[in-house]
Amino acid sequence: MNKINPAHIGFDIDGVVADTGGAFIRIANEEYGLRSISLEDITYYDVVDCLDVERKIIDDIFTRLHDEPLSSGIQPMEDAIHVLHKYAEHAPLTFVTARPQKKPIDIWLKHFLDPSVYEEMRLVAMGVHDNKAPYIKDLGLKYFVDDRLQTCQKLTGKGITPLVYNQPWNINGHNLQTVEDWKAIYALCFD
Ligand SMILES: [Mg+2]
Structure with missing residues (x-):
């Protein structure tokens, strides 16, 4: 090419x-105690379709990642x-x-x-x-x-x-x- x-x-x-996915996983692990999920588990773009996690938690994390990408630690x-x-x-x-x-x-x-x-x-x-x-x-x-x-x-x-x-x-x-x-x-x- x-x-x-x-x-x-x-x-x-x-x-x-x-690395928004990485930040999502880190917050889920550290702040919600969801230690078993990893980036490889996110097999659909719509996270709610592939993770066995309450929609409310997913929405809360994404709201933070959207509203405060810097302070929420997106690298x-x-x-x-x-x-x-x-x-x-x-x-x-x-x-x-x-x-x-x-x-x-x-x-x-x-x-x-x-x-x-x-x-x-x-x-x-x-x-x-x-x-x-x-x-x-x-x-x-x-x-x-x-x-x-x-x-x-x-x-x-x-x-x-x-x-x-x-x-x-x-x-x-x-x-x-x-x-x-x-x-x-x-x-x-x-x-
Ligand atoms: Mg994108």
């Missing part, structure tokens, strides 16, 4: 840049910030998230990105899951990294090449191009 122009690729945040995925800074040397970073609120995740990005990189980046918070294609197109992107399979499937055929960021909840049932980690994302654009 030819190398991708860094200006043409955008990123989902949760499950791609941010970046391994190598994500380093690779994003490499990308930012060539083009402003672009993030498109289904999160309904922009501010909390903006604060999270500001914490982890160098100030100059943060100032240049573009962040769109859509509030819905199923309509990313027009936003991504308007931003001039041709490739998009996301962990939600339905989102990736909807991008195909709309002139956008999805790259599925491998997670336990998206491994099966598709033949789209995948990326295993941020080293693989680096290799999409650079030698």
Whole structure:
């Protein structure tokens, strides 16, 4: 595959840049005593469908992860910030998230990105899951990294090449191009 122009690729945040699943598991373990669940148990994007955990607890944890991503302890995925800074040397970073609120995740990005990189980046918070294609197109992107399979499937055929960021909840049932980690994302654009 030819190398991708860094200006043409955008990123989902949760499950791609941010280890939101890892934070969910940690809070469930440490604060709710749910010690038997692990990331590998999350085999569906809708967590309530695959974990034997009360919906109220799941909702409470996700509310925290949405409202306070920084103080709830969501960490970046391994190598994500380093690779994003490499990308930012060539083009402003672009993030498109289904999160309904922009501010909390903006604060999270500001914490982890160098100030100059943060100032240049573009962040769109859509509030819905199923309509990313027009936003991504308007931003001039041709490739998009996301962990939600339905989102990736909807991008195909709309002139956008999805790259599925491998997670336990998206491994099966598709033949789209995948990326295993941020080293693989680096290799999409650079030698
Ligand atoms: Mg995601």
